[in-house]
Amino acid sequence: MSANPNNDSRDPPPRxxxxxxxxxxxxxxxxPALDRVVHDLxxxxxxxxxVAQLLRMRNPAELDGGALADMIDRQIDGIGKxxxxxxxxxxxxxxxxxxxxxxxxxxxxxxxxxxxxxxxLIADDNAALRVSLSGVFQDLGHxxxxxxxxxxxxxxxxxxxxxxxxxxxxxxxxxxxxxARLLRAEFPPSxxxxxxxxxxxxxxxxxxxxxxxxFDKCVDKLAGVQAFEAILRADG
Numbered sequence: 151m152s153a154n155p156n157n158d159s160r161d162p163p164p165r166x167x168x169x170x171x172x173x174x175x176x177x178x179x180x181x182p183a184l185d186r187v188v189h190d191l192x193x194x195x196x197x198x199x200x201v202a203q204l205l206r207m208r209n210p211a212e213l214d215g216g217a218l219a220d221m222i223d224r225q226i227d228g229i230g231k232x233x234x235x236x237x238x239x240x241x242x243x244x245x246x247x248x249x250x251x252x253x254x255x256x257x258x259x260x261x262x263x264x265x266x267x268x269x270x271l272i273a274d275d276n277a278a279l280r281v282s283l284s285g286v287f288q289d290l291g292h293x294x295x296x297x298x299x300x301x302x303x304x305x306x307x308x309x310x311x312x313x314x315x316x317x318x319x320x321x322x323x324x325x326x327x328x329x330a331r332l333l334r335a336e337f338p339p340s341x342x343x344x345x346x347x348x349x350x351x352x353x354x355x356x357x358x359x360x361x362x363x364x365f366d367k368c369v370d371k372l373a374g375v376q377a378f379e380a381i382l383r384a385d386g
């Protein structure tokens with residue numbers, strides 16, 4: 151059963167959420183050992199950054215809440231730099247291109263002027279990320295639906311017609327690349343923007359592959375909500 155917030159009413163998610171199952175681990179046959187470790191750690195870290203943003207947005211006048219959010223972000227930034235270095239070392243050992251400058255990005259230090267409200271579909275098999283990112287978007291005034299796999303995302307996209315679809319790449323069943331090709335065949339960029347949300351650092355090869363599949367933008371899961379908001383704002 152999906153952990154879909156399904157928030158057409160724009161009601162914010164509960165302030166306290168039941169524990170969510172952790173992200174699925176990358177299949178051993180799909181990735182080198184070090185890449186698997188980096189990917190899985192990043193999928194655990196990304197929801198923490200979203201929660202930090204929620205703390206900052208919901209308690210802007212509370213010094214303790216803001217200080218706690220800033221502390222969380224500092225720890226995430228430090229871990230993110232380590233993960234980026236590990237990815238560069240792994241890429242160097244294989245003779246492939248390293249991560250691009252998009253791999254990390256500072257998190258927002260507070261809510262900015264909101265972008266025009268949009269319908270945003272999020273597809274990721276990491277339940278904690280779905281709930282936390284949906285909560286941030288709702289607090290920013292957007293409508294969200296969140297689904298755990300590509301097959302459900304395809305159904306919701308066709309019925310709900312979101313303006314922006316944010317897709318994880320490594321989903322069970324229909325993966326993000328396959329889903330992007332299907333959606334782009336039905337919906338042009340002027341109707342539906344496709345954003346690749348990667349749990350891996352964004353190499354030049356990964357960005358090229360995303361463009362070929364039909365994605366309009368690529369975002370690192372650790373980049374923070376500011377990166378997603380910039381995409382929504384640019385789409386306005």
